[in-house]
Amino acid sequence: QVQLVESGGGVVQPGRSLRLSCAASGFSFTSSAMHWVRQAPGKGLEWVALMSSDRSVKYYADSVKGRFTLSRDNSNNALYLQMNSLRVEDTAVYYCARGMYSSGPLDYWGQGSQVTVTS
């Protein structure tokens, strides 16, 4: 069955870095667009970033542009989010999700990874 498993979350001080990973299985990762979506405590969903299956398209939310970098390893069915210069407002549960197509619906979601930025 489809599985998306995030890892790499934790507690970090403002200004530091963290790298999230998402291990995918049960579907064709190499032909799938992949997203990161986050949810701050008690808040709604916020889209973070998108990478197309062939890496040709990479979009970021304005709130993370220039600080976060997406990458993927199609040979290992893995997606990564490098988060630099973290801010308190980046505190959230980060979900990895598959896109049916680049601008389309997110049909599979991971369980989420908690990132807490605090001094």
Place this chain on the structure above:
Amino acid sequence: QSVLTQPPSVSGAPGQRVTISCSGSRSNIGAGFDVHWYKQLPGSAPKLLIYGDSNRPSGVPDRFSGSKSGTSASLAITGLQAEDEADYYCQSYDSSLSAVIFGGGTKLTVL
């Protein structure tokens, strides 16, 4: 402030019909980009409920339906049940932002 506007909350009695609106603009819903809907239970990841404006993934009951007109979209739930109590989010794409966008979410309470 979300690019897509949803009511913060809606409520209904068991068996009733409720609708949740999602208002956008000419650069997203009005430009013809698809609208998708998600259901999220507390402590869980979101689940795709409606995609491509009005299509239901396998396993989603036909009590759930979606529609779109102009710069707005709606999610309708008929025959309300206790397990429908959750947060609901709409999602689309914005060409001006080159970004995927979510509505702020609507909390559905079953009275």
